[in-house]
Amino acid sequence: MKTRLPLTLDALLLTLLLVTRARVDTFANAIVPRPAEVVRQIPLVGGLLAERPFALLVDWLADPLSQLVLASTFGLLVCYLLVDLIQTWPGRREQLALRWAYPLKLILLFLICLLSVGANTVMVMALRQATTPAQFAHDGGVLMGDLAVRWLLEGVNVYQQDWRTTWVVAAYPNGPGLSHYPYLPFAFVPAAPLYLLTTSLWGWYDHRLFYLLAYLALLAVTPWIAPSPGGRLALAAIFALNPILANDLIYGYNDMLVLALLALALAAYRTDHQTLGGIAVGCALATKGTVWPLLPFLTIALWGTQRLALDWRLLRPLLPIVLTAALFILPYALWDAPALWEDTVLYNAGAPVADGLPIKGWGAATFVVALGWVDDLFAPFPFWVGELLLAGPLTVVLLVRQWRHNTLAAAFAHFGLLSLVVVYLSRTMNPNYIGFALAMLAVGVFAAEERPVGAPTAPAVPKAGPSSR
Numbered sequence: 001m002k003t004r005l006p007l008t009l010d011a012l013l014l015t016l017l018l019v020t021r022a023r024v025d026t027f028a029n030a031i032v033p034r035p036a037e038v039v040r041q042i043p044l045v046g047g048l049l050a051e052r053p054f055a056l057l058v059d060w061l062a063d064p065l066s067q068l069v070l071a072s073t074f075g076l077l078v079c080y081l082l083v084d085l086i087q088t089w090p091g092r093r094e095q096l097a098l099r100w101a102y103p104l105k106l107i108l109l110f111l112i113c114l115l116s117v118g119a120n121t122v123m124v125m126a127l128r129q130a131t132t133p134a135q136f137a138h139d140g141g142v143l144m145g146d147l148a149v150r151w152l153l154e155g156v157n158v159y160q161q162d163w164r165t166t167w168v169v170a171a172y173p174n175g176p177g178l179s180h181y182p183y184l185p186f187a188f189v190p191a192a193p194l195y196l197l198t199t200s201l202w203g204w205y206d207h208r209l210f211y212l213l214a215y216l217a218l219l220a221v222t223p224w225i226a227p228s229p230g231g232r233l234a235l236a237a238i239f240a241l242n243p244i245l246a247n248d249l250i251y252g253y254n255d256m257l258v259l260a261l262l263a264l265a266l267a268a269y270r271t272d273h274q275t276l277g278g279i280a281v282g283c284a285l286a287t288k289g290t291v292w293p294l295l296p297f298l299t300i301a302l303w304g305t306q307r308l309a310l311d312w313r314l315l316r317p318l319l320p321i322v323l324t325a326a327l328f329i330l331p332y333a334l335w336d337a338p339a340l341w342e343d344t345v346l347y348n349a350g351a352p353v354a355d356g357l358p359i360k361g362w363g364a365a366t367f368v369v370a371l372g373w374v375d376d377l378f379a380p381f382p383f384w385v386g387e388l389l390l391a392g393p394l395t396v397v398l399l400v401r402q403w404r405h406n407t408l409a410a411a412f413a414h415f416g417l418l419s420l421v422v423v424y425l426s427r428t429m430n431p432n433y434i435g436f437a438l439a440m441l442a443v444g445v446f447a448a449e450e451r452p453v454g455a456p457t458a459p460a461v462p463k464a465g466p467s468s469r
Contacts, residue, residue: 006088008087010230010234011081013237014233014241017242018077021241022070022074024243024247025120026062027061028251029061030060034123034124036054036055038131042123045123046065048065048068049064073112076108076112077112080105080109083101083108102232106223106232109233109237110219112241113215113241116246117249117250118212121208121215121250129204132167132170134167135171138253139177140181140182141252142252143171144158146205146206147166148181153192153195153196157339158188159339159340159343160339163177164178164179176357176378177347180343182344184287185329186283186286187257188207191207206252208249211249211256211257214256215249217260218263221264221267222235222236222263222267225267225443227447238439238446258287258288258290259439261284261287262280262412262440265278266408266443268280270408274317278317278321279324281298281320283328285325289345290433293415293419294411294412297399297411300399301402301408301411303317350426352380356378357428358377359374359427359428361431362429363426363429364424364429365426365429368381386425391421391422394418398418399414409443416443419433419440423437
């Protein structure tokens with residue numbers, strides 16, 4: 001008889017992630033305070049509590065509404081753990097546990113995500129509307145994103161613009177990047193209908209609305225990725241409650257948009273919808289340049305067991321990817337290719353351009369500054385040498401490994417590992433890069449499969465034994 005563990009891995013992971021999320025959120029609240037008097041002005045929920053309870057719950061780490069969200073989230077976690085306890089009770093039949101425990105845990109997990117991340121994001125958007133457009137928002141993901149959509153509708157090329165005359169400079173007066181928009185067109189172009197809708201309905205737009213739709217899509221498609229119920233729950237928790245990416249969504253970074261697109265691609269490929277998967281990958285490639293190193297690994301995975309000969313069939317799975325990415329990138333390349341290249345490639349690569357990237361972050365660049373090898377954080381330094389010497393051979397090794405263990409999960413895990421190494425050796429290593437790499441590595445653990453994409457599934461072999469009739 002198979003011995004049951006007293007706790008499932010997904011329950012342990014969810015607990016760890018929520019504890020971490022709560023601590024990250026409270027620290028973020030301390031760094032970017034949410035004044036109680038402003039919280040009180042939020043429509044509908046600001047007046048939820050009477051004056052005295054509201055005043056008693058005021059705290060420097062969490063405003064009263066945030067405390068209600070935290071308490072509700074941990075209450076749902078307790079329910080999740082109780083369901084897990086029943087699921088792992090000795091002697092419980094596996095099919096019975098799967099019949100009701102998995103759907104109930106999935107519902108509880110989604111409610112936790114909507115409270116912990118969704119409600120927090122809506123609250124911060126409301127705080128921004130109650131104060132000024134330059135507050136409670138990330139520069140590139142929201143402050144620039146809002147204006148990028150507006151300029152698109154006005155026929156203005158965002159890659160030709162200077163941000164010194166906008167609200168971006170009020171939030172980040174010293175930059176960097178006050179003359180660069182570092183993201184590719186899918187980061188803002190599809191949000192145009194949403195901009196028109198929300199500004200006509202309630203008079204304002206916040207680019208996090210676009211990211212929240214992507215977050216909801218992420219929750220919807222993630223259960224289709226992993227092969228086992230426990231793996232689906234664990235992967236959904238790591239994707240949606242990632243301590244770095246979830247908090248970044250609240251303040252308006254766009255990594256959740258990219259993650260949602262790649263999750264959609266994974267789910268589509270897993271269910272043999274290769275065209276839809278290719279379109280999703282193409283959209284991700286047209287959002288951030290950091291996704292492009294995935295392409296060689298994914299190409300090998302999509303080729304699967306086919307012979308590597310000059311055959312047009314090898315191009316078939318790549319066509320949706322290339323055509324979709326070109327659909328968004330090519331118009332801006334034709335409009336002003338040098339401006340697009342400088343903003344999305346040279347600037348992100350740390351090239352010596354005007355308003356360039358500083359040396360900062362959690363990577364090896366810290367030692368460059370600590371050892372006195374530069375006199376200024378904006379000084380040029382050949383970080384590309386380290387990337388070439390280490391990341392170059394690692395790319396070859398990982399591609400060979402992909403060829404020998406050619407699965408979809410391996411492609412994303414190899415991409416995650418390579419991304420982590422490259423950003424560690426780069427000029428700037430922001431925390432969101434680490435959070436994104438964690439999500440890709442999690443695919444390799446919880447979404448592992450045994451066959452290449454598009455390979456036929458072996459027919460089930462009936463077990464020998466007495467008839468059940």
